[in-house]
Structure formats: C-alpha cells, structure tokens
Amino acid sequence: MSFATLQVPVAPIRFVPIQPESGARAPTALKTHCSSCHLRELCLPCGLEPEDVTHLDHLGFGRRRVKSGSTLYHEGSSFKFIFAVRSGTFKSSLALSDGREQVSGFHVAGELMGLDGVAHGTHASSSIALEDSEICAIPYTQLTEMSEGSSSLQRSVSRLMSREIVREHTLMLLLGSMNADERLAAFLLNLSQRLKSLGYSASEFHLRMSRAEIGSYLGMTLETVSRTFSSFQQRHLMEVDKRHICITDMDGLKRTFETRMR
Amino acid sequence: MSFATLQVPVAPIRFVPIQPESGARAPTALKTHCSSCHLRELCLPCGLEPEDVTHLDHLGFGRRRVKSGSTLYHEGSSFKFIFAVRSGTFKSSLALSDGREQVSGFHVAGELMGLDGVAHGTHASSSIALEDSEICAIPYTQLTEMSEGSSSLQRSVSRLMSREIVREHTLMLLLGSMNADERLAAFLLNLSQRLKSLGYSASEFHLRMSRAEIGSYLGMTLETVSRTFSSFQQRHLMEVDKRHICITDMDGLKRTFETRMR
DNA sequence: CGTCTTTTTGAATACTGTCAATTTAAGTGG
DNA sequence: CCACTTAAATTGACAGTATTCAAAAAGACG
Numbered sequence: 001m002s003f004a005t006l007q008v009p010v011a012p013i014r015f016v017p018i019q020p021e022s023g024a025r026a027p028t029a030l031k032t033h034c035s036s037c038h039l040r041e042l043c044l045p046c047g048l049e050p051e052d053v054t055h056l057d058h059l060g061f062g063r064r065r066v067k068s069g070s071t072l073y074h075e076g077s078s079f080k081f082i083f084a085v086r087s088g089t090f091k092s093s094l095a096l097s098d099g100r101e102q103v104s105g106f107h108v109a110g111e112l113m114g115l116d117g118v119a120h121g122t123h124a125s126s127s128i129a130l131e132d133s134e135i136c137a138i139p140y141t142q143l144t145e146m147s148e149g150s151s152s153l154q155r156s157v158s159r160l161m162s163r164e165i166v167r168e169h170t171l172m173l174l175l176g177s178m179n180a181d182e183r184l185a186a187f188l189l190n191l192s193q194r195l196k197s198l199g200y201s202a203s204e205f206h207l208r209m210s211r212a213e214i215g216s217y218l219g220m221t222l223e224t225v226s227r228t229f230s231s232f233q234q235r236h237l238m239e240v241d242k243r244h245i246c247i248t249d250m251d252g253l254k255r256t257f258e259t260r261m262r
Numbered sequence: 263m264s265f266a267t268l269q270v271p272v273a274p275i276r277f278v279p280i281q282p283e284s285g286a287r288a289p290t291a292l293k294t295h296c297s298s299c300h301l302r303e304l305c306l307p308c309g310l311e312p313e314d315v316t317h318l319d320h321l322g323f324g325r326r327r328v329k330s331g332s333t334l335y336h337e338g339s340s341f342k343f344i345f346a347v348r349s350g351t352f353k354s355s356l357a358l359s360d361g362r363e364q365v366s367g368f369h370v371a372g373e374l375m376g377l378d379g380v381a382h383g384t385h386a387s388s389s390i391a392l393e394d395s396e397i398c399a400i401p402y403t404q405l406t407e408m409s410e411g412s413s414s415l416q417r418s419v420s421r422l423m424s425r426e427i428v429r430e431h432t433l434m435l436l437l438g439s440m441n442a443d444e445r446l447a448a449f450l451l452n453l454s455q456r457l458k459s460l461g462y463s464a465s466e467f468h469l470r471m472s473r474a475e476i477g478s479y480l481g482m483t484l485e486t487v488s489r490t491f492s493s494f495q496q497r498h499l500m501e502v503d504k505r506h507i508c509i510t511d512m513d514g515l516k517r518t519f520e521t522r523m524r
Numbered sequence: 525c526g527t528c529t530t531t532t533t534g535a536a537t538a539c540t541g542t543c544a545a546t547t548t549a550a551g552t553g554g
Numbered sequence: 555c556c557a558c559t560t561a562a563a564t565t566g567a568c569a570g571t572a573t574t575c576a577a578a579a580a581g582a583c584g
Contacts, residue, residue, distance in 0.1 A: 094435055102435045116431060118424035124431055144417065151410050158406070161423040162380035168430035169378060169386060173356055173364045175437035176481035180572070211531065219438035224572060226532055242531070242581080442540070473563065483541055488564055504549080504563070 033057045039110050043084050043136075052153040055146050062137040066090075072113070072127040072135065079117030081137040085109050088133020089208040092125045093216070103216040105167075106130075106191070106209060109198055115164050130208040175219045183218040184228045185257040188238075192247065203250060207243040232256075295319045301372050305346050305398075314415040317408050324399040328352075334375070334389040334397065341379030343399040347371050350395020351470040354387045355478070365478040367429075368392075368453070368471060371460055377426050392470040437481045445480040446490045447519040450500075454509065465512060469505040494518075 034056040092105040116124040147154035196202035211222040239246040354367040378386040409416035458464035473484040501508040
C-alpha cells in the first residue's frame with residue numbers, strides 16, 4: 001500500500017481575499033464576521049450566546065482559500081490557529097515513519113480542525129484540502145484571552161474539544177469491533193448525515209477522498225474498500241460510479257451496519 | 263466473545279474517608295489538598311502555576327475509594343466531576359447494544375477520566391475499577407468557574423483535553439494500521455512507560471486487565487491476545503505467567519513494534 | 525494523445541476469528 | 555480446610571475474512 005502519491009507538494013498558503021462574483025463590487029475585506037456568516041448556525045453552534053458571537057466578530061477571523069491538494073498545516077508545525085471549514089473538504093492525517101499515512105479524519109463545512117494542537121503547542125496531525133476549499137483561521141491565543149471574560153464562550157470551546165474526544169471514541173469502536181462491510185456502511189451513513197445537516201442530499205453525493213484514503217481511515221486496504229463498494233452495489237444498497245454515490249436503500253444500509261451493532 | 267462476566271453489579275459509591283495507618287491519629291478529612299498530594303507532579307502537571315494549585319486546594323476535592331469491579335460512573339449518567347486516579351487502575355468502556363463492550367482506555371495513577379462528558383453533559387463512557395482504587399472527584403462546574411479567574415488554569419484544562427484527543431489519535435493509528443503482534447507490543451510498551459513514570463519497574467509488572475479487556479481495547483479476540491503473549495514468550499521477549507509480565511528483551515519488543523512503524 | 529493515477533477484479537496467501545476442549549486459578553460454602 | 559463451582563487463560567483445529575500481488579480498465583491531466 002503505497003501513499004507516495006498522497007504526499008502532495010506543500011504550496012505556500014497565502015491570505016487571499018475572496019473575490020466577489022461581480023467585479024463591480026469592491027473586493028471583500030480580509031476579515032470575516034461570524035454574525036453574518038452563512039455557517040453561523042453550524043460553526044460554533046453549541047449554545048453560543050449572541051454576545052459571544054459579537055465577541056468573535058471582534059477577532060476578525062482570517063479567511064483563506066486553500067487549493068485542492070495543498071496543506072493547511074503540517075504535523076509538528078507550531079500551533080497558532082484553530083481552523084473552521086467554510087466550504088470544501090479536508091483530511092487530517094498522521095505520517096508513519098515508513099512514509100505511509102494514517103488518515104484520522106475528514107472535515108466538511110462547519111467543522112473544526114486543529115484542536116489536537118492545544119496539547120503541546122504543535123499540530124499532532126496534518127490537514128490537507130481534498131478540493132478547493134475555504135477556511136476561517138481562529139487565532140487560539142486571542143480566543144482563550146477572550147474566553148477569560150466570557151464563561152459561556154469558554155464552555156463552548158471546552159465542549160467542542162470534548163466532542164472531538166467523543167468522535168474519536170466512536171471511531172475507535174468502529175475500528176475495534178466492526179468488519180469491512182460495517183465500517184464502510186458506518187462511514188457512508190455518517191458522511192450522509194453530515195452532508196444532510198449542511199442542506200445537501202443525504203442519499204446522493206460525491207466523495208472527495210480516494211479509496212486509499214477511506215481505507216486508511218477505516219483500517220482496511222484500498223482493494224477491500226473497492227470490493228465492499230462493489231458488494232453494496234450488487235446488493236442494491238447503492239449505485240456506485242467511482243466517487244459518485246447514490247444510496248438507493250438507506251434502511252438496508254443501516255441494517256448492514258446494525259447487523260452487529262444492533 | 264461474551265462479556266457477561268464483565269458486567270459487574272453496580273455497587274453504590276460512598277464517600278469514605280481514608281483511614282490513617284495508625285488509629286492513634288484522627289481520621290483523615292473528607293477533603294484532600296493538591297498541594298500536599300503525592301501525585302502533585304503527575305496529576306495536573308502541564309505547567310500549573312503554584313497559585314493555581316492553591317486555587318485547586320480551595321475546591322477541596324472529594325476523595326473516594328472505589329472497590330475492584332465497581333463502577334465509578336456510567337455511560338449516559340449526568341456529568342458532574344472529572345476524576346483523577348490517585349491509586350489503582352480503571353478501564354473506560356462503551357456498551358454495544360448487543361451487550362458486548364468496547365474498552366476505550368485504561369487509566370493508572372495520575373491520569374484523568376471523564377473529559378468526554380463535557381461535550382453533552384453526560385458521560386460518553388463508563389469507568390470501572392480493575393482493582394481497589396482511589397480517586398479524586400473534581401467538580402467540573404467549580405473548576406470552570408475558577409478557571410475564569412485564572413488563564414493559566416484554563417489553559418491547563420484545555421491542554422489536558424487536547425492531550426486526550428492526541429492519545430486517541432495514537433490509538434486509532436494503532437487500530438488502523440497494525441497487526442496483532444504490533445498492537446500488543448505497542449500496548450505493553452506504552453503501559454511500561456506509564457508505570458515507569460510512576461516510579462514502578464518498566465520491565466516487570468502485573469496486568470490488572472483480562473485478556474478479553476486487552477483484546478477489546480486493541481481490536482482483537484482474547485484468544486489472539488493469548489496466542490500473541492505465548493509467541494512473545496517463545497521469542498524470548500518476555501516471561502508471561504498469566505497476568506504477571508516480565509519484559510526480558512525491551513529492545514527486541516520495540517523492534518517487533520517498529521518492524522512496521524519504523 | 526500519451527502518461528500517470530485511480531479503481532476494479534482475480535487468485536493465492538496469511539492472518540485472525542470461531543468453536544471447542546483443557547488447564548489453572550479464584551471464589552464459595554459446608 | 556477441602557470439595558465444589560465459576561471464571562480466566564491456553565491451545566488446537568478449522569473456517570472465513572482481509573491482504574497481497576498482479577493485471578487490466580477507466581479516467582484525469584498536461
């Protein structure tokens with residue numbers, strides 16, 4: 001299982017203002033405001049008080065475009081920002097010393113990345129864009145300073161970190177006690193849910209990650225991932241055309257998953 | 263793989279004062295102070311300022327004995343405390359709906375439990391003592407209230423949560439990309455390190471968990487765990503007598519582990 | 525249009541899981 | 555204290571699943 005092809009060159013990341021659709025309007029400022037963000041309800045959602053949103057606005061988040069394949073931050077690099085995905089998809093991964101990679105997560109709009117950096121001040125994983133994407137960079141130092149004055153903001157940040165722990169618990173459970181069918185079904189159902197909550201179709205979507213990346217995430221080889229997709233199609237649970245997925249029997253897929261997890 | 267035997271009865275937990283060795287002295291108070299704790303250096307170690315330790319003292323942690331096999335907190339129960347292990351060993355686990363359990367962690371002295379409860383206000387896992395143990399119960403609400411006044415304390419709490427995320431990353435890597443030999447070797451080396459940092463022998467120790475619990479944690483069956491122990495012994499990497507382990511070739515064990523992780 | 529990457533599929537192998545039997549240890553009660 | 559019961563660990567045989575190696579097909583990209 002070679003991941004040489006996944007070790008994409010690291011393009012330097014620049015702060016690039018998002019250009020408005022029409023050249024007639026003035027270029028959008030470098031700073032973005034939470035209160036007017038279209039992800040407002042999703043991004044820092046766990047009961048953030050209106051006053052805290054105002055606080056966040058004062059931070060004036062840096063907003064960046066990240067091109068497909070480029071690295072947002074590197075494992076081991078200095079931790080300065082928490083990143084919120086505005087649009088697009090990212091993968092988090094750890095490098096194994098023999099050159100392989102272990103994918104530890106996929107992130108879509110509204111999700112946070114980089115919380116593992118708080119522990120030691122350096123990022124414990126790398127983050128790479130799987131398509132052209134946009135992120136908000138939240139300066140962590142300023143966030144903590146600000147949350148000293150707001151207990152509700154502080155609680156929110158704590159909750160977000162704890163959520164991450166719970167998420168990883170679930171993944172461990174998945175890796176520790178499920179077979180190939182169940183793992184892929186669990187992965188697809190989870191992704192489907194997340195896309196649905198973003199307003200996209202829960203049954204039809206385009207995977208932004210390769211079979212190898214899915215396999216790494218789920219603890220199986222890319223061949224097994226491919227075979228399992230084929231098996232799902234033969235069982236009429238979904239239509240699969242490369243990365244385009246159309247789930248035709250959501251309940252059947254859930255049953256596959258629940259065979260063991262019941 | 264039956265876990266019926268692991269579903270120990272839930273003994274009610276009582277706050278029990280620790281009795282001094284000699285009856286001559288007055289009974290120890292219900293409250294414990296961090297500043298005089300023998301785990302002071304290990305428990306909340308990430309750069310806690312002296313003033314913060316004083317703050318913590320004002321909380322007057324509840325100190326409990328937890329008998330072997332009894333449950334400290336239940337998955338789904340209301341989250342009130344973070345628990346620090348003073349002595350003994352605990353396992354964290356999630357219940358699968360078919361009655362099996364997935365072990366998500368083992369905890370020895372100086373380690374924290376329950377941080378996954380911050381997310382939703384209920385514990386996401388259960389914690390069960392694997393031997394007679396002692397814990398400190400840290401009231402979370404008071405901890406957050408207090409950390410509003412102390413940025414260094416707040417940072418420490420954040421770091422501890424992030425550590426937990428990093429720890430789980432590592433475990434995912436283990437579950438996702440290693441074979442049975444490597445998993446058990448990684449587990450034993452990790453445990454060895456933690457015991458060493460507590461002042462115990464790194465090479466000789468007594469496992470407090472069953473083969474089934476190790477297997478659940480590492481994503482393999484208890485039979486495979488047992489076979490792998492036997493294999494290690496045949497390869498003269500260690501002496502194994504049930505739960506008593508004596509690592510005789512630490513470097514060899516590390517090599518087993520690094521065969522793939524190099 | 526050719527090259528490189530990704531995906532699919534087949535065949536053989538290896539590893540781990542399952543089932544079952546045995547041994548050893550631990551706990552219980554007479 | 556010993557017989558009895560129950561639980562934990564070991565080991566063997568076999569089955570099944572996933573990996574490895576290999577080849578071909580289908581896109582993606584310059």
